[in-house]
Amino acid sequence: MVMDMVEVSTQDTTVMAAPMAVLENVTKKYGAITALDGLSLALRPGEIVALLGPNGAGKSTAVRLLLGLSTPTHGTARIFGNDPRVAATRTRIGAMLQVAAVPKTLKVGEHIDLFRSYYPKPLSVAEIVRIAQLEGLENRLFQALSGGQKQRLLFGLAICGDPEIVFLDEPTVGLDIEARRGLWEQIRSLAARGKTVLMTTHYLEEADALAHRIVVINKGRIVSEGTPREIKNRTAARKIRCITTTPASRIWEMASVVDVQVADGATFVTAGNVEAVLRTMLALDDELSGLEVVAPGLEDAFLALTQG
């Protein structure tokens, strides 16, 4: 049966909008590897949901299932109440995936022109260029773009069709802080236009800055779920910085850990129960050094300093 799309006002609390996209008790196995293990997730209209977790947590797998690029081993994936593999659902979604390279010898404007042609009601070129901040780059070959500009083009391609749902898989990976902040502005502008966004990230700061709801996953299961405030309260907003030989993957296994980053030889751990995590880390590594326990917000301080 074919019905017209019903407009949903998110302000009107009496309207119970069905989720726009759903993963229901989904398990996904690749051979012996279980990427998702009974994961359930629902996207409500107009919300930005961040899937937060380390590499290999199953974030990209969840996105691929909702895009119909792969099928669940058990459970169901639905988008607009349909199987995501139905071609018609793809006219109403946009995706920014982790693409290693885009054809290098096409120009920005040509990539946009081609992607627009796939959609029944695309945004105008001028609008795409404006939203993705690609002004003045239309005639530049992809190979001549900077890392941030490349990500902006991929973002532009994701919004070409004026989608209702936008999937962003690690949209800011590999970008410096300023380029990342720029992309954040664009993601916020999507929400302002009433779009539903599912983004994956392994930065707590990013999820905190953008999402209405954060779903922390690890090893294919949901570890924690809530608003950024709830997640931060749960984590008591504390961060460990130290130099340790314990690998990030081992630290992720400790209770209450929500974020692990390794940078410049130091390990940064965000956790609810910092004391318990520290005891375990000290027990695992006699050589652990350079220890600091800090409140987050360092990134903001760093940005203020570098921009000052």
Next chain:
Amino acid sequence: MATTTVTYSVSPLRRTFGEMVGIYAKETKYEFLKLIRTKTFSLSVIGFPVMFYIFFGLANRGNTMGNGQVAAKYLLASYCSFGMIGAALFGIGVGLASERAQGWLELKRSSPMPSMANLVAKCITAQAFGVIIISILAALAIGFGGVHLSLVEFAMLIGMALAGTVPFAAMGLLIALVVPAAATSGVVNLIYLPMSFMSGLWIPIQFLPGIFKPVAPYLPAYHLAQLLETVFGYQERTISTAGHWAGLGGFMLLMLGASWAVFHRTEQDS
């Protein structure tokens, strides 16, 4: 207070014939632009047959090959085949494999692009490169090789190029699906160059060492080259024209069937 539940449904995707043609045309235009601007591709795929034809074809200006075949004309058909096969194998085999490995194909698949658009565009692009190669070689043959080429003969060469590219496009597809992206370029060369040699594309088949002759009828490049020679009446008389078409057609079905099987197996694992 009443509570309504809003559900969603998806209207089927309907495109008019004109819209479909528009998408395929755009896909093809950009595939062609992408490859013509990729100098490593365009220079080698066009440059090698041109260079070989200058060395072997034009150098044999005025020579005949025994039974009255004009060498420069015979080799025109050979190097046209060689060029077309290269355009198809490199354009599709190497091109598709790298787009697949880089995740670009996956991004396209998540868009409402018609599922065959990319592949059809790559095939038409390979045909376009075939036409370019044949036009350059024909111009060289007429201008510097002393070859007389009628308009009908030229048109038939072009027609053969359009048809003959398709089986090799199918072979490129299979290579892109089976061979890891980093190895496709090497694998294509390992198939393309020996196959061209043993099919008589470099040296006319009658001058090849005897051990290669029984192999040729099993090579698709041999059938293509012989079909191009029929335009000039230069083909070997051992296999009929219909036999060559059947050889190429069978090869194409084999490649497409194998590609289909591999594709479905990887789909199930994805």
